[in-house]
Amino acid sequence: MSKEGEKELLIRVENFGFKYPGTRDWVLQDINLDVHRGDFVSILGESGCGKSTLCRALVGLIPHSLKYCELKGKIHVCDMLTEETPITTISKKVGMVFQDPEAQFMSLKVEDEIVFGLENRGLPEEEITRILNEVSETVGIGGILEKSPFEISGGEKQRVVIGSVLALKPEIIILDEPTSELDPIGRKEILASIGKINQELGITIIYVTHETEEAAYLSNKVALMDQGRFIRQGHPLEVFPDQELFKNIGIRLPQVTELYLELQKRGLQLNDIPYLTLEEAEEDLADIIDSKLREVNSNEQLY
């Protein structure tokens, strides 16, 4: 596939559309998306906007696991055209993690869960052990390999699923709201693992979420979806300042970004670059807060 700069194009979605036969509305329409090797792309949108459907199309579940559907446009994934390639071939390059981890379990031991796919591929024993160790290190499940996947915490469950996908050495991992059923620690654990997989292993990530605070930390690209269409794509720094856009589709900006935009509106001199993360906000605001509150405090003393 063509190269843009240094980075190789891994996914190209061209004017893709999808609908169930006999229905009037397209579930997905005019979808265009380029994903390059090493990208972390977050797809943001409200429940029911079509995010999950797009994920299923990217791994070929659409159209292959549906008997009838209407399609428009094309999806290329790692030099394959999804509608012409069997799912088993696509799945060698693309791994998928769904919202509910239990739906993906098939063994009674965490370790078996990780090696299942490797044994299926007939890898030699030493190779399997090596990959198992590597993967458990990356997603931090070394201590629970002997446990049943049903008796561990929600965050651990989801990391086991990510581990089992990672073991198959995909080029792309697609995660469909992997944190939505987890508590705050579970979320943190998952994000740390995914960040590591992206930054240290260079695996391309497509991350579906409605949590912009999560997307802000890791993404180099976000795509905003509303009613089956992409309404905006770009680096979070280009997209997040458009507060109206987010309000219209019922998605909340990171609180620090909201704060930046609000303070700027009220005439405060801030850094030119909007805050995406807590750390950025802290760095820029420390001096401002110090002098502002000093004013306030001395005014109080006057009275």
Added chain:
Amino acid sequence: MSSFIKVKDLCYRYRQNMDNVLEGVNFEIERGEFIALVGHNGSGKTTLAKIIVGLLEHKEGIYQFTSREGKVLSRRELRKKIGMVSQEPNNQILESTVFKEVAYGLREKGMAEPEINDIVEDILHKMNLYHVRKRHPYLLSRGQRKRVALASIVVLEPELIICDEPTAALDYSSSTTVMESLVKPWKQGATIIFITHDVKIVAEYAQRTILLNKGQVAIDTDVRSFFMDHHDELEEHNFITPQITELANRLNRVTGRKLASVLRVSDFVDQVVN
């Protein structure tokens, strides 16, 4: 007169030879409070809620529910005063249309049809469900189903509403609609307890927050103090504060200044821009 709800040294375990899920829980609740019950999975939140509702019977410690008339109610009596919306809305859906579902409890009570009609239509309008009243509840979105479950509880005018994870797996706009549906009965005098992991929802809606840890109350205080004064403890419990509160806490530490109560972005802005 004694408190509305009194919980003292409450312990619970599911089976004789199992560990205690609740290990000496203590608190009192007054009428009209809006309380967030938080804590990690497995901390005992749902078990505690089930005891309060009367679904589980405790053997150790005290749990008292006092009626408006000052009478301590039995488990059977208090069941009628409390409505619980469980985590999974499907579990409590019985009827084939949204309207019938919401009317179910009123019909069970033997209320006259015209009156039921008025009450149900009114609540469906308020909860933004009127347009789907003829649909099967299973055909609705998760947020809508959660609201149907909540509406069918609210029409019965319980004195206490307990909502388990009202916003789990919902996006922001559906979360807001569900929470606003709890605010309405609260304004009419109901007491609300909601269980959640969503710290922003806690910061924006709760008055008081009770953090359970390993079956005990770890922190019990007003929501401002919970996020602003108990920073170290929250960290110890691996509890994450809303981003804007965390920012205020960090800036206070760095500058030695005092941003007071920052629970929403607007609280921060108002203190910095005069």
